[in-house]
Structure formats: structure tokens, C-alpha cells
Amino acid sequence: MNGLQGIIFAYERRGNLQELGSIRSSASIPFGGRFRAVDFALSNLVNAGANDVGIILHGHFQSLLDHLGTGKDWDLSRKRGGLRLLPPFNYKGEWGAMPYRGHIEALAAVRTYLEDIRQDHVVMMDGDLVANLPLSDVYENHLKSGADITVVCANDSFMTEDGTYFQVGEGGRISEVFISPHTPRGLRGLGTYIVSKKLLLELVDDCASKDQLSWRGDVLQARKSELKLQSYIWKGYAAQIRSVQEYYDRSMQLLDPAIRADLFCAQRPVRAKNADLSSTYVGTGGKCVNSLFGDGCSIEGVVENSILFPGVTVEAGAVVRNCVIFKDSVVRRDAQLSYIIADKDVEILQGRTLMGHATYPIVLAKGSKI
Amino acid sequence: MKKECIAMLLAGGQGSRLYVLTGDMAKPAVPFGGKYRIIDFPLSNCTNSGIDTVGVLTQYRPLELNSYIGSGQPWDLDGSSGGVHILPPYQGSKGGTWYKGTANAIYQNIGFIDMYDPEYVVILSGDHIYKMDYSDMLARHKAAGAACTISVMEVPWSEAPRFGIMSVDANDMITEFAEKPKEPKSNLASMGIYVFSWKALRQYLIDDENTESSENDFGKNIIPTMLAAGESMAAYRFAGYWKDVGTLESLWDANMDMLAPESGLDLRDRSWPIYARSISAPPAFLGGNSTVTHSAVNRGSILQGVVENSVLSPNVTVGEGAAVRYSVLFPGVQIAPGAVVEYAILGEGCKIGGGCHVGGTPENTPEGWGLTVLAPGCELPEGRDAKAGIMLNRNGEEVSK
Numbered sequence: 001m002n003g004l005q006g007i008i009f010a011y012e013r014r015g016n017l018q019e020l021g022s023i024r025s026s027a028s029i030p031f032g033g034r035f036r037a038v039d040f041a042l043s044n045l046v047n048a049g050a051n052d053v054g055i056i057l058h059g060h061f062q063s064l065l066d067h068l069g070t071g072k073d074w075d076l077s078r079k080r081g082g083l084r085l086l087p088p089f090n091y092k093g094e095w096g097a098m099p100y101r102g103h104i105e106a107l108a109a110v111r112t113y114l115e116d117i118r119q120d121h122v123v124m125m126d127g128d129l130v131a132n133l134p135l136s137d138v139y140e141n142h143l144k145s146g147a148d149i150t151v152v153c154a155n156d157s158f159m160t161e162d163g164t165y166f167q168v169g170e171g172g173r174i175s176e177v178f179i180s181p182h183t184p185r186g187l188r189g190l191g192t193y194i195v196s197k198k199l200l201l202e203l204v205d206d207c208a209s210k211d212q213l214s215w216r217g218d219v220l221q222a223r224k225s226e227l228k229l230q231s232y233i234w235k236g237y238a239a240q241i242r243s244v245q246e247y248y249d250r251s252m253q254l255l256d257p258a259i260r261a262d263l264f265c266a267q268r269p270v271r272a273k274n275a276d277l278s279s280t281y282v283g284t285g286g287k288c289v290n291s292l293f294g295d296g297c298s299i300e301g302v303v304e305n306s307i308l309f310p311g312v313t314v315e316a317g318a319v320v321r322n323c324v325i326f327k328d329s330v331v332r333r334d335a336q337l338s339y340i341i342a343d344k345d346v347e348i349l350q351g352r353t354l355m356g357h358a359t360y361p362i363v364l365a366k367g368s369k370i
Numbered sequence: 371m372k373k374e375c376i377a378m379l380l381a382g383g384q385g386s387r388l389y390v391l392t393g394d395m396a397k398p399a400v401p402f403g404g405k406y407r408i409i410d411f412p413l414s415n416c417t418n419s420g421i422d423t424v425g426v427l428t429q430y431r432p433l434e435l436n437s438y439i440g441s442g443q444p445w446d447l448d449g450s451s452g453g454v455h456i457l458p459p460y461q462g463s464k465g466g467t468w469y470k471g472t473a474n475a476i477y478q479n480i481g482f483i484d485m486y487d488p489e490y491v492v493i494l495s496g497d498h499i500y501k502m503d504y505s506d507m508l509a510r511h512k513a514a515g516a517a518c519t520i521s522v523m524e525v526p527w528s529e530a531p532r533f534g535i536m537s538v539d540a541n542d543m544i545t546e547f548a549e550k551p552k553e554p555k556s557n558l559a560s561m562g563i564y565v566f567s568w569k570a571l572r573q574y575l576i577d578d579e580n581t582e583s584s585e586n587d588f589g590k591n592i593i594p595t596m597l598a599a600g601e602s603m604a605a606y607r608f609a610g611y612w613k614d615v616g617t618l619e620s621l622w623d624a625n626m627d628m629l630a631p632e633s634g635l636d637l638r639d640r641s642w643p644i645y646a647r648s649i650s651a652p653p654a655f656l657g658g659n660s661t662v663t664h665s666a667v668n669r670g671s672i673l674q675g676v677v678e679n680s681v682l683s684p685n686v687t688v689g690e691g692a693a694v695r696y697s698v699l700f701p702g703v704q705i706a707p708g709a710v711v712e713y714a715i716l717g718e719g720c721k722i723g724g725g726c727h728v729g730g731t732p733e734n735t736p737e738g739w740g741l742t743v744l745a746p747g748c749e750l751p752e753g754r755d756a757k758a759g760i761m762l763n764r765n766g767e768e769v770s771k
Contacts, residue, residue, distance in 0.1 A: 033653030034669070072443070257672075260652060269650035274444075276645055278637040279404035279666035279681070280654060281629065288662055292653040295405070295669060298638065307653070 002049035004139055005119040005197070007107075008041045010127035011058030011100055016161050016243030019365035020343060024063040027055075027127025029241055030326050030344075032254055032263070033292040033307045036067050037241050039272045040132065041125040042074045047268040048135035050123065052081035054113055056106050058088050058099055073273045081118065086110045103215035107200070108208045117197050126191030130250065131238035132263050132270065133192060138232045142194040145172070147230030150194040151220070153187035154238045161242035164189035164216050166231060174229035177221040187231065190238050236262045248341060248361040251307055251324050255290055275310045275327070285316045294327070301331065309344075318348075322358065326366075340364060371451045373486040375508055375565075377421045378479070379412050380472055381496035382429030387617045389771060390745035390763055391717055395434035397616070398496030401700045401718065403628045403637060404666045404681050406646045407438060408615060411501070412494045413445040413454070414644045419504035421492065423452030425482055427475045429459060429468060444647045457482060471586035477575040483568065491571060493564040493588065499624045499635065500561075500612035501642050507606045508565055514604035517570040518596055520544065521563035521606045533559035534589050536605055544603040547593055558605060561612055564588065570601065611635040618741055618771075622715055625681040625698045629664055649684055649701075659690055675705070689724070697729070700746065713758065717746030726750045730758030740771075 010027035020029055027038040038055075045053050053076055057064065070076075071083030088100075088109060100106040103124070107114065114122075121142070123135055133152065142150040151174055153166055165186040169175035178186060195203075203219055212218035220229060237259050239250035253259050264270060277296025282288055286299040293299075294310035301318035309327040314320055317334040329346040331337060337348060339356030343366035348354070352370050356362035364370065385397025392400060398409035409426075416424050424447055428435055435456075442454030457479050459468050469475035476483075476493065483491060490511065492504050502521070511519035522536050530551070537546035537556045546555065574592055578584050584591045597603055611634030615621040627633035637644060651670030656662055662677040670685035675692035682688075682699045689707030697714045705711060706724040714729035722728060728750070729742035740759030744750075747764045756762055763769050 255655075257655075260655070264652040270652070271650045274648050276643050278644070279668050281638070281666050282656075282662045282664070284664045286663060288656040289660065290656070290658040292655050293667065294653045296638065 002051065003120045004045070004048060004050040004135070004194075005117045005122045006041075006045035006050045006053035007122055007124045008038065008045075008053065008055045008127045009103060009106060009124070009191070010038055010055050010061070010064055011106060012126070012128065013059055013099075014128075014161055014242045016245075017241070017247065018244050018363045020244065020247065020341065020363055022060075023343075023366060024060055025057070025127065026241055028061075028064040028067055029128065029247070030309055031130055031241060031247075031251065033309055034275075034294040035270060035272045036064075037130055038064065038067070038127045039074075039270055040130045041127055042076070043268070043270045044125070044131070044133045044135050045123060046074050046076065046271065048123075048139065050119075050135070051076070051078060052084070052118065054084045054086050054110065055127070056086045056100075056110060058106070061087065067273055069273070074271050084113065086113055100213075102213035102217070104204060104207045104218060105213040107204045107215075111201075111204060114197070114201055114204065119197065121194055121196050122200055124191075124193045124195070126240070128241045129190055129192065129238065130241060130263070131190065131234065131236065132265055132268050133190070133234055133236075133238075134268065135192075138192075139194060141232055142230070145230045146228065148195065148199055148227040149220070150230050150232050152190045152192035152232045152234055154190055155233050155235045156188055157184040157186060158188050159184050160188065160240045160246060163240070164191070164220075168231045168233075172231045172233075174220070174224055174231055177216065177224060179216050179221065187233065188238075188240075190234065191240070244341065244361060244363055245359070248324065248339075248358075252305070252322070254292060254307065255305060277310050283316075286314075301333075324361075343367075346370070371486065373423050373452060373488045375421060375490040375492060375504075376423040376425070376452070376483065376486050376488045377412075377416050377492040377494055377504070378425045378427065378476055378483070379409070379416075379494045379496055380475060381409060381426050381435060382432075382469055382475060383497065384430040385497065385616060388621065389618065390743060390761055390769065391618070391621075391715065392431075393745060393764070394431060396428065396430045396432060396496075399435040399438055400615075400621070401683055402499065402615065402621070403625060404668045404683050405648060406644060408499065409435065409438070409496050410445075410644050410646045411499050412496060413439075413442075413447065414642075415500075415502050415504060416492075416494075417446050417645065418642055419502075419506075421504060422447065422449055423486055424454045425457045425479060426454060426496075427457050427469065427479065429475075432456070432458060438647055440647065445645045452486070455482065471591075472588045473575060473578055473584075473592045474586035476571075477579050477586070480572060480575065483572075488568050491566050491568045493566065495562045497614060497616055498562065498612060499615055500608075501610060501644070502563070502608060502612075503642075504563075504565075507563070507608075510604060510606045511565040511567075514541075514543065515602060516543075516604035517567050517601040518593070519565040519604040519606050520593070521561045521608050522558040523561055523608045523612055524557050525559045527554065527557050530554035530557045530559065534562075534593075536560060538605045542605045542607065544597065544605050547597055549589055558607075560589065560593075561608060562589070562614075564593075565606075570596075618715060618743055622698055622713075622741055626679070626696075628681060629666060629679065651684055657690070660688075675707070683718075696731075706752070712742075714742040714744065714756075716744045717748065719747050720744045721749040723750050723752035723754065725753045726755060728756040735759070743771075 076083035167176035167186040280297040283300040300316040301314040311328040321338040332350040385392040447454040657674035668684040683701040
């Protein structure tokens with residue numbers, strides 16, 4: 001048995017995702033033409049040999065439950081262990097009415113699950129991280145460095161909503177932690193940590209007894225001197241999907257072959273739920289340029305610089321440019337779209353024209369008819 | 371556990387007329403329509419028809435097929451009662467034999483069928499492309515009170531001599547059966563899909579096995595014997611798309627049909643999904659200089675060149691300036707920049723080097739035109755041509771059809 005256990009925090013909702021985020025947690029947001037954000041964390045874990053993964057849920061998690069099912073798409077439907085969904089339960093008699101105020105509160109709510117973890121080490125990940133992290137390498141480094149907690153950072157200080165940034169000192173040790181800074185500096189944290197089960201339980205119990213709720217504030221920031229926090233710097237693609245603009249910009253980056261090669265590297269495949277649709281069909285009038293297509297699309301019109309999820313129809317004469325179109329949406333004849341993010345089952349009627357801008361993509365809510 | 375109806379799927383045939391494409395795998399495992407294998411059609415039909423127990427009879431090169439079917443999960447055939455079972459020939463205390471014929475294959479698995487004690491057994495082939503509701507056929511079987519019901523379809527009179535032909539009475543009950551008749555009396559062709567009342571079939575299988583001269587074949591032996599014995603035999607008329615993809619030409623034709631739903635083969639109809647085991651790969655990417663028209667594309671593919679009237683499986687790459695026309699590309703085929711592929715079927719993992727010209731159009735081939743077929747794993751070095759109508763094996767050597 002591999003020594004790694006996975007915990008994914010999938011309870012967060014991000015206001016800046018507008019309609020994309022109001023109906024689902026950010027972990028279940030569709031991304032990259034056939035995935036949900038959480039597929040990346042799950043695949044990262046499975047590809048590193050983690051067979052037991054707990055997912056902490058809260059709030060609008062129906063969409064995520066539907067997506068995860070028994071976990072078989074990630075080989076996590078197991079007799080022992082496998083995928084374990086952790087919705088809120090009667091923690092301090094609150095019945096999960098209030099959203100978790102921090103990762104420590106979320107962890108304390110599933111303390112019995114933590115106790116039963118069979119492995120020595122735990123990888124904690126955010127459900128809205130889109131990256132293909134080599135977690136076995138991170139784990140190896142964790143063991144070698146003798147760190148108490150390994151903190152995975154991106155090699156940039158890119159601005160993300162409610163981001164965490166780390167100042168790294170000599171030998172890669174974390175010297176300062178910035179939480180939601182106004183101006184980001186240091187390295188962008190990817191919400192991915194490795195810690196031993198033993199230390200994690202101690203920290204959760206200690207914090208809970210002091211009414212401390214925040215992993216970042218009450219553990220990382222407050223104990224950066226007493227604990228050895230070691231950085232692991234990931235130089236590849238790493239997106240945190242927390243606002244519409246970030247969603248749009250990060251999606252469009254996938255049209256770059258180098259970024260796709262990094263995110264979808266063959267050694268660590270990204271697994272996702274299957275839609276059981278036919279091949280994508282491009283018709284005689286179809287013109288598709290620099291775009292990604294999920295299964296089962298039917299294209300008779302023009303598609304440029306766009307990402308289409310499975311089952312999207314673009315009728316003859318329609319033009320779709322610089323858009324992201326979610327599953328089963330339909331663009332009728334002669335409609336024109338640019339810089340649009342259309343959620344599932346959207347229908348753009350004949351001849352309609354909708355235009356956003358690269359700096360202000362327009363979101364069309366699920367099921368809307370334009 | 372008792373089941374009302376189970377299905378037995380004959381998937382042991384070599385498919386010798388697919389030549390190099392079935393060199394390493396049984397015909398039902400051959401890719402079709404981009405993301406499918408031929409066997410996905412009967413398996414999905416079973417699931418969609420409410421049949422949850424399927425025995426798959428394998429014999430020739432079963433490795434690919436076995437690993438493809440696996441637990442049966444993609445077709446929802448992994449239930450705790452029933453599900454899909456691979457049934458290879460086996461040794462008993464008195465020895466054992468290969469499956470001698472289609473009827474013998476079922477005979478050897480009487481024990482398997484008895485385990486489910488079914489009233490009815492559906493016998494299917496693993497080499498047909500079609501969508502059919504077997505429960506409708508079963509209803510016809512019950513209503514007619516038949517011992518055997520055979521699915522038939524009208525074929526053009528000129529083609530009738532290629533099929534098993536049924537003559538029927540006013541109630542569509544079968545009166546006569548002729549295997550590949552020179553002068554057909556009817557144009558109702560058997561589709562090789564049968565529903566039997568198990569009790570009746572079981573006895574006929576045992577009797578057939580004891581008949582020395584029998585070839586142990588459904589079409590040649592069981593059906594004529596039952597008819598001669600005066601059993602009640604019903605025809606079930608089927609009007610949808612159906613194609614035997616046993617030859618290279620028919621396999622290519624059926625792939626082309628899949629591009630045009632007018633042909634009757636509409637794979638995008640969500641009321642009757644065809645399931646398949648699929649791979650983990652990112653969405654298909656159609657590049658900035660690509661021109662893809664009237665074609666099917668699948669995940670994991672990166673297309674930078676011209677693709678016209680073609681069916682592309684997952685993980686296909688077509689380089690810049692390359693052109694693929696009227697062709698069927700199996701999974702993982704790589705076409706280097708500048709290569710041209712026309713009227714060809716390229717097996718899994720073929721690599722076509724830069725500047726190669728594979729196949730040709732009927733117009734530009736004065737004589738001896740045919741499809742060009744490359745065996746799985748065949749690699750053509752830069753600049754090498756493969757003329758229209760030829761077939762190359764894995765090592766790139768020409769072999770005869």
C-alpha cells in the first residue's frame with residue numbers, strides 16, 4: 001500500500017465565478033472541454049498511487065455528487081478505502097448549516113475519518129486547482145527534506161481570489177505566509193500540502209481546542225517558526241479557477257500546445273467521467289480553427305479559438321469565436337458569439353449576436369435561452 | 371438465477387476477409403466509427419433492450435476482445451446477477467474441442483445457459499453494425515408462439531443470392547429457407563439474429579451434435595432441421611440500418627455511412643446510445659491551419675492538416691500540410707506533415723512518414739483500384755508510397771488480398 005492518502009477540499013464557492021459558481025462548488029466547474037476542476041486533483045492523487053481519497057463537501061454539492069458517482073472513473077470504487085464523500089454532519093450540533101470558515105474547521109468536522117486513515121501521510125488539495133502535479137515526486141521530496149509540512153507553490157505570484165503566497169528562504173524553507181494580500185508577492189500557493197497523519201491530527205485537535213479555524217492563519221502563518229514548512233516549486237501550468245476572468249484566461253491558455261502537453265502529459269493521464277457520446281462530427285460547412293472539442297459535438301458553422309464541451313451543436317452559418325461552450329448547448333443558425341462563456345444547455349436562437357470582450361467575457365447561465 | 375431471456379454473442383470468428391486488420395484480433399474487436407469497436411453494437415443493443423446477461427463466445431485471438439470487454443462495465447453489463455461472460459472453448463473430463471460451428475459453440479455452453487434457466491435465448495453475431503430493440507423481436511416471438519424467430523430484412527433482389535433467404539406466408543411465418551440461393555424465391559434475408567425458445571433449441575442442439583454429417587451451423591443445419599420438423603418459425607421484419615462488416619469494403623462503407631445520418635446509421639441519437647470503453651485523453655484539437663469537413667474526430671487527436679470525408683479514431687495526429695480523404699484511421703495513427711492518405715484504412719498505431727502517398731482516388735487510378743489497407747503498427751518511412759488497392763502488413767511488406 002502506498003503511503004499517501006488524499007483529502008480534497010471541495011466545499012468552497014467563489015462569488016466571482018458569477019452564475020458559473022452559484023449553482024455548483026468551484027470544484028465541480030467544467031474545465032478544458034471535458035473535465036471538471038476536481039478531476040485534476042483526483043487524477044493527481046490516483047496517478048501518485050493514492051487509493052484512498054476523502055472529499056470534503058458543503059453547500060451546493062449535488063452537481064459534484066452526480067459527477068463523482070462511486071468514483072469508478074478514477075478507479076476509486078474500492079472494497080477497502082477508495083473514494084469517500086464527506087458531507088457535513090452534526091458537528092457541534094450545527095448540522096452543517098454554516099459554511100466552513102476554514103480548512104481546520106472542515107477537517108475537525110471529519111475528524112473520525114482522519115483517525116481512520118490507513119496511511120502515514122496525507123496530501124491535502126483544493127478542489128479547484130487545475131494542474132498535473134507529480135505528487136509522488138512531491139512526496140519523495142517531503143520525506144527527504146524532513147519537513148513537517150510540504151507546501152506546493154507555483155513559480156509565480158499571479159493574482160488569484162483569496163490566494164495564499166509564500167516567501168521562501170534558504171533551502172526552500174517557508175519564511176513568510178501572506179493570506180489574500182492586496183498585492184501578491186512571493187510564490188503563489190497551490191493549496192496542496194503534504195503532512196503526516198499524526199501531525200495533522202495534533203494540529204486539528206490543538207486548533208479546535210483554541211477555537212482556531214484557519215489552516216493558513218492558525219497553522220502555516222502562526223507556526224512557521226516551530227514547524228518546518230518546506231516549499232516544493234511546480235514550474236508547470238497551474239490554474240486556480242476562482243473568477244470568471246481567471247476561468248476565461250486559463251481556459252484560453254489550453255489552446256497553446258505546450259500548455260496542453262504539460263497539463264495532459266501521457267505519463268499522468270487526467271481521468272474524467274465519460275459522456276457516452278458519439279464522435280464529434282464536423283460537417284461540410286464546418287470550419288474549425290484552433291479549437292478544442294469534446295465528444296459528440298456537431299459542427300456546421302464556424303468555430304475559432306474556442307473550447308467546446310461534449311454534445312455542443314453549432315448550426316450552419318453560426319460563428320463562435322473566442323468562446324467556451326459547456327455541454328449540450330446549441331448555437332442556432334446564423335447566431336454570432338464572441339467572448340462568451342455559455343453554461344450547460346444554453347440555447348442561442350437563430351441570428352442572435354452576443355459579444356463580450358477578452359477582458360470582460362460574458363457568462364450565460366445554465367439553461368438560458370437567448 | 372432464473373432469467374426470462376439471455377443473449378449469446380458469437381464472437382469467435384477470425385474475420386479472414388478483413389485480412390491484416392484481424393491478424394492479431396478477432397473481428398468483433400476491430401475499431402469502428404471512430405470511438406467504437408464492432409462488438410459495441412450488439413452489446414449496447416442488449417443493454418438498451420433490457421437483456422442483462424450476455425455470453426460472449428470467443429475462440430480466435432481473444433486477447434484484444436477479452437481485455438476490451440473486461441468487467442462489462444462500459445455497457446452496464448457488470449451486474450451482480452448476470453452480466454457479461456466470456457466463454458472460450460474448454461476441456462472437460464472427456465477432452466474438449468474447438469467450437470466446430472456456431473451451433474456447436476452454443477451446444478458446448480448448454481451448461482452456462484441452463485444456469486440461468488431462461489425461457490428464451492437470443493443468438494447474435496459480433497460482426498454487424500445495427501441498432502435493434504431485441505425486446506421488440508422477443509415480443510414478436512411470443513405473440514407468434516414460435517420456437518424460433520429470425521430477424522429478416524428486405525434486400526435488393528440482385529443481392530439476394532448472397533444471403534440466407536426466407537420465404538414467408540401471409541402471417542410472416544417462415545415456410546422455406548434457402549442458404550445463398552441462385553434463384554431466390556424471396557428477398558427477405560436472414561440477418562443472423564435469432565430468438566429461440568430455449569427448451570426447443572436445447573433439444574435440437576443435442577440432436578445436431580449427435581448427427582455425424584452436420585456442420586453444427588445455425589444457418590446450414592439447425593434452422594433447416596427445425597423447419598423440416600414443422601416447428602413454428604416466425605420472421606421478424608427489421609427496417610433500420612444493418613450492415614455485415616465482414617469485408618474491407620463493407621467496413622469502409624459502414625464508416626462512411628456513419629458520417630451521414632441519412633444512411634440510417636445515426637450514432638448521435640441519444641435514445642439508443644452505443645456504449646464503448648473509452649480512453650483518458652484531452653479533447654480533440656483542430657489547429658489553426660486545419661481544414662476538417664464532413665468527418666468524425668475523437669479525443670486525444672491533434673489535427674493540423676486537411677481531413678475530408680474521413681472517420682478518425684482517438685489519438686490520431688495529422689500534421690501540417692498533410693491530407694486525409696475518404697479514409698478510416700484507427701486509434702493512434704500518425705500522419706506526418708505533407709503526407710497524403712486517400713481511400714485507405716489504416717490500422718491501429720500506423721505511422722505515415724512525411725511526403726508519403728497512401729492510396730489513390732478511383733478517378734486517378736486507371737486500373738485495379740481498391741482500398742489501400744495498412745496493418746496495425748505499420749510504419750512507412752518518409753517518401754514511401756503505397757499504391758491504391760494494395761495491402762501492407764506490419765512490416766510494410768505487400769501482401770495479397
